[in-house]
Amino acid sequence: AQKVTQAQTEISVVEKEDVTLDCVYETRDTTYYLFWYKQPPSGELVFLIRRNSFDEQNEISGRYSWNFQKSTSSFNFTITASQVVDSAVYFCALSQKDGQNFVFGPGTRLSVLP
Amino acid sequence: DTGVSQDPRHKITKRGQNVTFRCDPISEHNRLYWYRQTLGQGPEFLTYFQNEAQLEKSRLLSDRFSAERPKGSFSTLEIQRTEQGDSAMYLCASSLETGLDGYTFGSGTRLTVV
Numbered sequence: 001a002q003k004v005t006q007a008q009t010e011i012s013v014v015e016k017e018d019v020t021l022d023c024v025y026e027t028r029d030t031t032y033y034l035f036w037y038k039q040p041p042s043g044e045l046v047f048l049i050r051r052n053s054f055d056e057q058n059e060i061s062g063r064y065s066w067n068f069q070k071s072t073s074s075f076n077f078t079i080t081a082s083q084v085v086d087s088a089v090y091f092c093a094l095s096q097k098d099g100q101n102f103v104f105g106p107g108t109r110l111s112v113l114p
Numbered sequence: 115d116t117g118v119s120q121d122p123r124h125k126i127t128k129r130g131q132n133v134t135f136r137c138d139p140i141s142e143h144n145r146l147y148w149y150r151q152t153l154g155q156g157p158e159f160l161t162y163f164q165n166e167a168q169l170e171k172s173r174l175l176s177d178r179f180s181a182e183r184p185k186g187s188f189s190t191l192e193i194q195r196t197e198q199g200d201s202a203m204y205l206c207a208s209s210l211e212t213g214l215d216g217y218t219f220g221s222g223t224r225l226t227v228v
Contacts, residue, residue: 004156035216043203045157047216091156102147102217104156 002027004094004105012111013082020078021108023092029053034068034075035093039107045091051075082112118220120206126226127196134192135223139208146189147217148181149205150174157205163189164211196227 003026013019025034036048049059051068059066063080079086089109095102119138127133139146144165149157160179161171165186175181178196183189193200203224207217 042221044221045205045219047218050216102159106154106156
């Protein structure tokens with residue numbers, strides 16, 4: 001069975017601090033995909049990134065970066081120089097190679113204080 | 115296309131009543147998914163369609179729940195004889211066939227059963 005764990009339930013930081021959100025996953029598949037979604041207070045889930053299991057290169061997009069380590073089954077997400085608008089619940093998710101069996105973690109609520 | 119639309123945004127119903135929600139996916143997406151999200155949890159998969167065919171149903175989807183996508187476009191999710199435990203946010207998402215570019219989620223329908 002597939003499972004995603006986000007051990008941090010809530011994190012609070014002060015604006016401009018860096019913050020890392022942890023994600024640990026379990027799967028028996030050799031090919032799989034990992035995702036991060038953001039859910040702001042408005043409620044709509046916003047797609048942030050997808051990584052496949054063959055590509056362990058870290059990725060940076062503006063203030064966001066992702067660290068995928070297959071050896072530890074982790075896919076951590078770092079926000080650099082956080083801003084108040086980053087306040088949201090962030091979900092890590094895992095799917096099988098064909099996009100099915102999409103499983104979300106429980107989410108981490110990030111509060112960025114001014 | 116403005117994304118995935120869900121209607122209504124909020125629904126309050128008395129226990130025992132039937133409710134129906136509608137989802138209009140992105141027009142070129144042939145996959146449509148229903149998820150349920152309770153407070154403080156990540157979305158849980160309910161069912162998905164490829165075009166008009168319902169390909170998978172979660173064990174969370176009891177006999178009181180039924181979903182349709184009659185023409186492969188919009189979908190409806192009906193809950194019969196609602197119970198207080200059905201109170202949740204019901205999320206619809208759509209994707210291209212592989213789902214690998216991430217799912218596009220709607221804003222959800224928040225159901226409150228009183």
